[in-house]
Amino acid sequence: MGNSSEIVSFVLSAYGNIGELKYLYFIIILVWYLSICVANTVLIVVIRVDRRLHEPMYILLSNLCVNEINASTSLYPLLLSQMFSDSHEVTVPWCFLQMCCLYTSAPAELCSLAAMAYDRYISICHPLRYNIIMNTERVFLMILLVWVYSFLSFIFSFSFIFSLKFCGNIIHSVYCDHQLIIRLSCPVSIQSFISDISFAILSVFIPFSLILVSYMKILGVCRKTSKENKQKAVTTCTPQIISVSNLFVGYIFYFIDFRSVVSQVPDEVHIILPMYVLIFQPMLTPFMYGFNLPKIRQSYQRFLFERK
Template sequence: MYPPKQQRLNSQVFILSGFNETMNFRVPLFTFTLLYYCMILFFNVSLVLLIFLDENLHEPMYIFLSSFCINTIYGTTGFYPKFLSDLLRSSQTISYEGCLLQAFVIYSFVCCDLSILAVMAFDRYLAICRPLHYHSFMTKRRLSQLVCFSWLTPLCIFAINVLLTSRLKLCGINIQRVLCVNWLIVKLACPEAETFTNHIAAYATVIIYVSHGFFIMWTYTHLIKTCARSREDREKFMQTCLPHLTSLITFIVVIGFQSIYVQFEYTGFSESLKNFITVEILIIPPFMNPLIYGFKLTKIQNRILTLLKSYKKLTYIKFSLLKKTRVKCSIFL
């Protein structure tokens, strides 16, 4: 039964009922999630700082990679702190405004990821398939434009989506997940609410980002054709394109599985599995991506090894000085 019309106000508090199955293991889940989130932050922040502080890494490919990591920090910050605080509370609620903000952050993070992957694919296409034109085209101004495109496009698109959602009168407060997602908020709309515009905006968003996917497929078709011609191009592809391709496949598998579930809404899944499907985009890629790029990109790998050697050498020098100081002290005594 729906509340009276005068009570259907968008100033309510939502209940996140997805936490119901976590009652018996909240402390271990909190501990594991906190450690996992700290590792995500450590790997991504380390990669951003490594690129920022090393002038040899101030190239378009690494600038896009740092943008990719910053987006990961942005997206995970929209979920993990709230999730961790909810695990420590007896009741899991979120304000109407907070719910819309979280939905905006999560969706814009996902689509920003795809936009950055598209821009990175375009960069590799120019570097390998059009090497003579690469430096003349990929100027600092063009680089800035591509970074702005990869960020501003999803932010603007989902600002529109969330604004359309905010105009709906809602007749429910129960969100059956551990976080807010836009389509679940729209499902809470009153029967007389006009959701047609929301569906049109959602379909338009899907078309825009599916076109991103086709563009990436087009670039990789040309990349593979070009790299098949020479051994040098194949080595360049393995060094610079393979991490990007691995990251892309991870993203597509996660999003594809999630999209199939949202489309068919299979009711036989347990609540825990439904929650995992909803948040897997915030679990798998944020942790995997910095490791993939860190281990596969030669320049970053070399820089990490150099830092580790420097740290080892510095530790050895400190230990030697401490040992000499102790010997001198023992002589005086």
């Protein structure tokens, strides 16, 4: 592990001494994690089983659900295991593995939404060419590009962390946050700033810009179309707009240190806010699409209530 081998483990100090509350926290976290996995898995299975949902938009949605499970699995098992730990130690390799999974899932989330926004753009703005442009090969190529881009953006932004020399091992968080890990390096350099900027540009700004362009073009077309087509566009685009808005809020919570903005922020708030996206987004996705898209809602009903 290069120079970082002098430190063999990190201590997650934000857990503190929670006493008997650890049992309550464990149950809450476990139920929430299992609910995320079940909700997203059911949506994936419904799309897989119902041939009427074998369309580009729903295939891309399945990929988004896979990423929700990936992001949650990167976080919650560690939280659960640390509830009954006295030392709250995480070995350096496991910490770096968690970072890799978490910070790959972040761009994968927005890139998946960008692919879905492009699909809606082609469907609404170029309906006659939709089946030609969004064929099966193109869809799976887009999914492959989402994951390749996400992994490469992580490597580009954080690869230098693996060669850092650390002078401390206390992380004031409940998971391996790269910002806090870089602050443990000696000496602390401009690399932390560069890492944050590159991550923000590659993982947030670029895919968000693609989403924005797609919806601006959709809005331009909807202004000139019939009321029925406008309603159809709103129905299919609303879940994506809500997902992107929620992600945008979550990234604000992650990048802004609220202790420097608002004095006397409780420790619990300071811990939870950076995790806002990981807590709420994985559950928002299956429910938003399940309840708002008529085809999926009907497939849910057939899958859950009409199977013999």
